[in-house]
Amino acid sequence: MSTVQLPGVQRAAILMLALGEEQCSQLFAMMHEEEIKEISLAMAQLGSVNADTVESLCAEFSQSISSAGMLVGSFDSTERLLQKSLSRERASQIMEEIRGPAGRTMWDKLGNVNEAVLANYLKNEYPQTVAVVLGKVKASHAARVLSLLPDSFAMEVIMRMLRMESVQKDVLDSVEKTLRSEFMSNLARSTRRDSHEMIAEIFNSLDRQVEGRFMSALEERSREAAERVKSLMFTFDDLARLTPDAVQKLMRAVEKDKLTIALKGASDEIRTLFLGSLSERAGKLLRDDIAQLGPVRLRDVDDAQSQIVLIAKELGGQGEIELNEHQDEQMVT
Structure with missing residues (x-):
């Protein structure tokens, strides 16, 4: 971790953690409430900071702290520091705001x-x-x-x-x-994040071969967990559930070359859905582009499809399109 790239609030959080609870509590007592909230949030989200980064930061302030070693910023350590300088009720309130949904107000x-x-x-x-x-x-x-x-x-x-x-x-x-x-x-x-949902998001970000390898291993360990993760994953093939209007909005947000590569390796159902959302002339041009593309590496197809899925999820999060991500019910035809 380069100290040059660290935002000021993270630098302050690292230094205060390095100083220890007593000194940190004294500093908190001299700060405004908004400053306490901002630094507390940075501390809680800091994670592990290696000793070199700590030493480099402290050296900038002409302090010798090479023995400080690795620091771990967490919600628990942050709450302990707040309770040293604030009332238990106020410290709990600040921590609840930090743990809760994001936003300044x-x-x-x-x-x-x-x-x-x-x-x-x-x-x-x-x-x-x-x-x-x-x-x-x-x-x-x-x-x-x-x-x-x-x-x-x-x-x-x-x-x-x-x-x-x-x-x-x-x-x-x-x-x-x-x-x-x-x-x-x-x-x-x-609020506690569902662990299966977290793994599903991670698997969604893997390339297809690695994801398949992990999923197979997970099925061997726990078929029930694997099925739950599968039901929460949103893949390129799940775009088949989009409405024609949603497909058009998605296509407008995707780079043309990425769409061409993604559809080159897509199923007939997905390709028909996307091409059918275009005018006859635009659909013909896209078919020609796909045909002229020639052989494409599977990795490139996976990357292009993953990018389109990410854009679809962003549009879904913004309320622009309806994804219908979680399909827990099985359909019989």
């Missing part, structure tokens, strides 16, 4: 909460409160949350949003305080 964080989770919480709140919340998040996110609420309740919320003028600061502060204490804190404590 409460409204930013809400925008990163899954719409089903947020809707499930809001359906038990007063319509006026929900109107305030949905008025503060992005319209696209508010729309998805609103669509998941009971129809009659959603209409109550809509009517209040239509009548709502500027919201007084004390009302906003009250709603924000309630969300932080009742919703975000519980979300941070209860």
Whole structure:
């Protein structure tokens, strides 16, 4: 890890961890709350830092700390440091905000909460409160949350949003305080990433041969785990579930040469789907490009298809297209 490439907040986090809990707590006591949050988040996400990097950073400040060895920044070590300088309640609050959804403000964080989770919480709140919340998040996110609420309740919320003028600061502060204490804190404590989903994402990023080798080994160890991972993976072949409109949006976001290479090694079903989404003339031109491509290395095809899958997932995350990623139910034809 080169110290030149490290952002300032990460450099500060490494140095404070190297100083130890006592000195670090004294420094925290002299900082503003926003600075504490920023450095705490950097500490929690730091991971392992080798001794050379630590020594190099400390040398820049004319300190000799070559015996410090490797440091490990984690949520637990960060929380211990915060508790040295802040009340246990405030330290816990900061850690809950760090562990929770990303975002600098409460409204930013809400925008990163899954719409089903947020809707499930809001359906038990007063319509006026929900109107305030949905008025503060992005319209696209508010729309998805609103669509998941009971129809009659959603209409109550809509009517209040239509009548709502500027919201007084004390009302906003009250709603924000309630969300932080009742919703975000519980979300941070209860949110645990599914290990099968994590492995599925890793397998999606592997080339086809390596992924196949690991999947075969996993099936030998645990067929149940392998089947669960397979059901969570989203591959190039899964693009066959896209609607024609989604395919067109995806094709506009993909470089032409990557699409040509990807379709060169695609199944007939996928190739027909993509070509059928084009005009007759554009489809003919793409067929000609594929035919003129000649032999293509399997690795190049895998890379091109992986890039298209990543773009599809990005568009899905932005709400531009519907992926229908998890297909747990088996279909009988």
